[in-house]
Amino acid sequence: MRQRSTFLISCLCFGFAFxxxxxxxxxxxxxxxxxxxxxxxxxxxxxxxxxxxxAQIIKAATLSxxxxxxxxxxxxxxxxxxxxxLARFSRFRGRxxxxxxxxxxxxxxxxxxxxxxxxxFVFMERxxxxxxxxxxxxxxxxxxTFALSYVAVIIQSRLLSMDVSLEEAAMDLGSKPWQVLFxxxxxxxxxxxxxxxxxxxxxxxDDVVITNFTTGPGATTLPILIWGxxxxxxxxxxxxxxxxxxxxxxxxxxxxxYLMYRSxxxxxxxxxxxxxxxx
Amino acid sequence: xAGVVPQKSAPVPQELELPGGKSGFRNxxxxxxWRDVIITxxxxxxxxxxxxxxxxxxxxxxxxxxxxxxxxxxxxxxPYVTFENFARxxxxxxxxxxxxxxVRNAAIATGLCLLLGYxxxxxxxxxxxxxxxxxxxxxxxxxxxxFLLRVYAWIGMMGSNSWFNRWLTSxxxxxxxxxxxxxxIPMMNSNFAVILVVVYSYLPFMILPLFANLEKLDYTLNEAAMDLGSKPMQVFRxxxxxxxxxGIVAGSLLVFIPATGELVIPSLVGNAADPMIGRxxxxxxxxxxxxxxxxxxxxxxxxxxxxxxxxxxxMQERSAEGTK
Numbered sequence: 001m002r003q004r005s006t007f008l009i010s011c012l013c014f015g016f017a018f019x020x021x022x023x024x025x026x027x028x029x030x031x032x033x034x035x036x037x038x039x040x041x042x043x044x045x046x047x048x049x050x051x052x053x054x055a056q057i058i059k060a061a062t063l064s065x066x067x068x069x070x071x072x073x074x075x076x077x078x079x080x081x082x083x084x085x086l087a088r089f090s091r092f093r094g095r096x097x098x099x100x101x102x103x104x105x106x107x108x109x110x111x112x113x114x115x116x117x118x119x120x121f122v123f124m125e126r127x128x129x130x131x132x133x134x135x136x137x138x139x140x141x142x143x144x145t146f147a148l149s150y151v152a153v154i155i156q157s158r159l160l161s162m163d164v165s166l167e168e169a170a171m172d173l174g175s176k177p178w179q180v181l182f183x184x185x186x187x188x189x190x191x192x193x194x195x196x197x198x199x200x201x202x203x204x205x206d207d208v209v210i211t212n213f214t215t216g217p218g219a220t221t222l223p224i225l226i227w228g229x230x231x232x233x234x235x236x237x238x239x240x241x242x243x244x245x246x247x248x249x250x251x252x253x254x255x256x257x258y259l260m261y262r263s264x265x266x267x268x269x270x271x272x273x274x275x276x277x278x279x
Numbered sequence: 280x281a282g283v284v285p286q287k288s289a290p291v292p293q294e295l296e297l298p299g300g301k302s303g304f305r306n307x308x309x310x311x312x313w314r315d316v317i318i319t320x321x322x323x324x325x326x327x328x329x330x331x332x333x334x335x336x337x338x339x340x341x342x343x344x345x346x347x348x349x350x351x352x353x354x355x356x357x358p359y360v361t362f363e364n365f366a367r368x369x370x371x372x373x374x375x376x377x378x379x380x381x382v383r384n385a386a387i388a389t390g391l392c393l394l395l396g397y398x399x400x401x402x403x404x405x406x407x408x409x410x411x412x413x414x415x416x417x418x419x420x421x422x423x424x425x426f427l428l429r430v431y432a433w434i435g436m437m438g439s440n441s442w443f444n445r446w447l448t449s450x451x452x453x454x455x456x457x458x459x460x461x462x463x464i465p466m467m468n469s470n471f472a473v474i475l476v477v478v479y480s481y482l483p484f485m486i487l488p489l490f491a492n493l494e495k496l497d498y499t500l501n502e503a504a505m506d507l508g509s510k511p512m513q514v515f516r517x518x519x520x521x522x523x524x525x526g527i528v529a530g531s532l533l534v535f536i537p538a539t540g541e542l543v544i545p546s547l548v549g550n551a552a553d554p555m556i557g558r559x560x561x562x563x564x565x566x567x568x569x570x571x572x573x574x575x576x577x578x579x580x581x582x583x584x585x586x587x588x589x590x591x592x593x594m595q596e597r598s599a600e601g602t603k
Binding site for chain 2: 005007008009011012014015016018019020021022023025026029036039040078079081082084085089092094098099100101102103104105107108109110111112113115116117118119120122123126141142144145148152177178181202205206208209212213223226227230231234238239242245246249250252253254257261
C-alpha cells in the first residue's frame with residue numbers, strides 16, 4: 001500500500017516553485033521594453049536583436065564553444081581510460097593514489113583548483129616558455145582536468161555494472177586484449193562515453209571560477225563576460241541571453257533524456273528477446 | 280573480479296600463437312602495452328595538472344610576499360621558507376572571520392537543503408512510473424542550466440524594486456505593527472542572500488544522492504513496520520530515516536564542501552564587509568596580488584575540508600565496491 005502524503009506533495013510543489021519561479025521571472029523580463037530590468041515597461045523583443053548584433057557576445061560564445069568541444073573530447077578520452085583502469089585493473093602500482101586523484105577534482109573547492117592551476121601556468125610559462133600566455137590553451141587544459149574526473153566516474157560505474165563475462169567470453173574465443181577492448185568493451189560503454197562527453201561539455205561551457213583564474217587577456221569566455229556584466233547589475237540583454245541559454249539547454253536535456261530512455265527500452269527488449277530465444 | 284580479463288585468460292591463446300609468424304611488436308601490444316597506456320595517460324595528466332599545482336600552492340604558501348614581478352620570494356638562507364603567512368592567518372581577524380562566515384553559511388544552507396530536499400527526494404522516490412521520471416527531469420533541468428544564470432535570476436528577484444521583493448514586503452508588513460513597515464526588504468548583499476542562493480543552486484546535489492538512496496529502499500520493510508503497529512511517523516523515524524543515512528551524508532557533503540569554498544555567489548550577492556573565504560582568496564590574489572597569502576588561505580581551507588572530503592571519498596569507494 002503506497003499512501004499519498006499531502007506533506008510530500010506540498011514539499012514537491014514548494015520545491016519546484018522555488019526552482020522555477022526565478023527562471024520564469026527572468027524569462028518574462030527578457031521581453032521587457034524598459035531599460036530597468038526589474039520594472040515592467042511593456043512587451044518587446046528588441047533585446048534579442050541587440051544580442052545578435054553584439055559582436056563581443058558572439059565572439060565570447062564562439063570561444064566558449066571551441067573550448068568546450070575540445071576539452072570535452074580530451075576529457076572523454078582520458079576519463080574513459082581512467083574509468084577503465086579503475087574498474088578493470090584491480091592491481092597496479094599507485095592504484096590508491098590514482099583513485100584518489102581521479103575523484104579529488106570532483107569535490108575540491110573550485111577556488112583552490114583555480115589558484116593552483118594559475119600558479120602552475122605561471123611557472124610553466126617562466127621556466128618552459130609554454131603555454132606562452134594564458135588563454136585558450138590554459139583554459140582548455142584546466143577544463144579537461146576537472147571534467148575528466150566526471151567522465152571517469154560515469155565510465156567506472158558503467159563498467160562495474162557491466163557483466164565481465166562478455167569480455168571473458170571474447171577472450172576465450174581467442175580475441176586479443178586490445179581486440180576485446182575495441183570489439184566488446186568500447187561499444188558497450190559508448191552510451192556512457194556520450195553522456196560523459198555531454199556532461200564535460202556543459203560544465204566547461206558553464207565554468208566561471210576556474211576559467212577566471214586560468215584565462216588571460218583576449219580570451220574572454222561567455223561565462224566570464226556575463227560575470228563581468230552581472231557584477232554591474234541586472235540588464236535586459238543578459239535576461240535575453242539567459243533565456244536563450246535556458247531554452248537550448250532544456251531542449252538538449254529533454255532530447256538527450258528521451259533518446260537515452262528509448263535506447264534503454266530497446267536494450268531491455270533485446271535482452272528479453274535474447275533470453276526468450278534461448279529457452 | 281576486476282583485472283581478471285588480461286591475467287586469467289590471456290596466456291592460453293598467446294602461448295599457442297607465440298611460435299607463429301607474428302611480429303614482436305604485435306605480441307608486445309597484445310600483452311602489456313594497451314594496459315599501460317590506459318593507466319599511464321590519465322595518470323600523467325593528473326600528476327601534472329593536479330598534483331604538481333598542489334605542491335606549488337603549498338610551496339607558495341611558505342614564500343614571502345614582495346612587490347615585484349612575480350610577487351613572491353623565498354629567502355636565500357636556511358630554512359628558505361617562512362611561516363609568517365600562517366601566523367597572519369590567526370592574527371588577522373579578517374581571515375578567521377572569513378572561515379567562520381563560510382562554514383556558518385555553508386552549514387545553514389546544508390541544513391536547509393536537507394530540510395527541503397529530503398521530502399522532495401522521498402516524494403520523487405515514492406512517485407509512480409512516468410511521474411517519477413518527469414519529476415527527476417525537473418530536478419535535473421535547472422542543474423544543467425548555467426550556474427551563473429541561476430545566481431543571476433535571483434539577483435533579479437531580490438532587488439529592492441523587483442516584483443518578488445515588493446510582494447514579500449507586503450506580506451511581511453501585514454505582520455508588522457503600524458508605523459514600522461518596510462519600504463522594501465534589504466535582501467541583496469547580505470549573508471541571507473548568500474544562503475538563499477546557495478540553497479537554490481545546490482539543492483539538486485542534495486536531492487539526487489538522496490533519491491538514489493531512497494529509491495533502493497525496500498518498501499516491504501515499511502509495510503512490515505506498519506503491520507506491526509507503527510504509526511507513519513514512527514515508521515519514518517525507525518525504518519526510512521536510518522536506512523537513508525548514507526544518502527543524507529553524501530548529499531550533505533556534496534552541498535557543504537563546495538558551498539564552503541564558494542566564490543561566485545558571495546561575490547555577486549554577498550556582503551562585502553563580511554565576505555566568505557572564497558572571496559577573500561580571490562581578493563588577495565587578484566586585487567592585492569598577495570600570492571603567498573592567497574595560497575596560505577587556500578591551503579588552510581583545504582586542511583579544514585580534508586576530513587569531510589576524505590569521508591566523501593571513502594563513501595564513494597565503498598559504494599563503487601558495492602556495485603561489483
